[in-house]
Amino acid sequence: EADIYQTPRYLVIGTGKKITLECSQTMGHDKMYWYQQDPGMELHLIHYSYGVNSTEKGDLSSESTVSRIRTEHFPLTLESARPSHTSQYLCASSERGQGLGGELFFGEGSRLTVL
Amino acid sequence: DQQVKQNSPSLSVQEGRISILNCDYTNSMFDYFLWYKKYPAEGPTFLISISSIKDKNEDGRFTVFLNKSAKHLSLHIVPSQPGDSAVYFCAASERRVGAQGSNYKLTFGKGTLLTVNP
Numbered sequence: 207e208a209d210i211y212q213t214p215r216y217l218v219i220g221t222g223k224k225i226t227l228e229c230s231q232t233m234g235h236d237k238m239y240w241y242q243q244d245p246g247m248e249l250h251l252i253h254y255s256y257g258v259n260s261t262e263k264g265d266l267s268s269e270s271t272v273s274r275i276r277t278e279h280f281p282l283t284l285e286s287a288r289p290s291h292t293s294q295y296l297c298a299s300s301e302r303g304q305g306l307g308g309e310l311f312f313g314e315g316s317r318l319t320v321l
Numbered sequence: 322d323q324q325v326k327q328n329s330p331s332l333s334v335q336e337g338r339i340s341i342l343n344c345d346y347t348n349s350m351f352d353y354f355l356w357y358k359k360y361p362a363e364g365p366t367f368l369i370s371i372s373s374i375k376d377k378n379e380d381g382r383f384t385v386f387l388n389k390s391a392k393h394l395s396l397h398i399v400p401s402q403p404g405d406s407a408v409y410f411c412a413a414s415e416r417r418v419g420a421q422g423s424n425y426k427l428t429f430g431k432g433t434l435l436t437v438n439p
Binding site for chain 1: 323325330355357362363364365366367370410424426427428429430431432
């Protein structure tokens, strides 16, 4: 069973607030990812990290930022939330990069609603 | 432009029958294909995968078939069980070489909601 945790699971906030979505994994994986998914749509990669102090933007442009100060922790921050940020955010980790053999381990997701 | 397409948003089957979920792709550089299952309010979990050098991979009740010439793969679940009811995502992997070395980019389809009726 994967050991990757996301908090909060659900968050409803007002426009303009700063929010941080937490993601932690206890598997010692070097690679971590953030995906964004809207209902009925595919998962889109918005950020990834191949190790401490390494972060890259994914294919889908996002106003969020990430940091990787510790191997196990990969938080995502929105400085000023807007209704367009309403979505589900999924954190994942892997041992050998995306997709090859070892696959991605996903957290349970953080569903963000911005009013 | 969607590179991984799951054209059936939903599928309903009877318990004990076969479920067949389909996936088409357009990028010939994809070399690894995966299926993920997602229950409501949970993250996706890996189900089964197949390398592009194979045409079939089987794991218990789950079998994935790959037809490279048609750029098509399918997931067969037999016999289907009510606990299989979930959204199934097809994903394809493409190797990319960058500053960090070789890594793999995963592209997901939109998913198919499978409902298995008792």
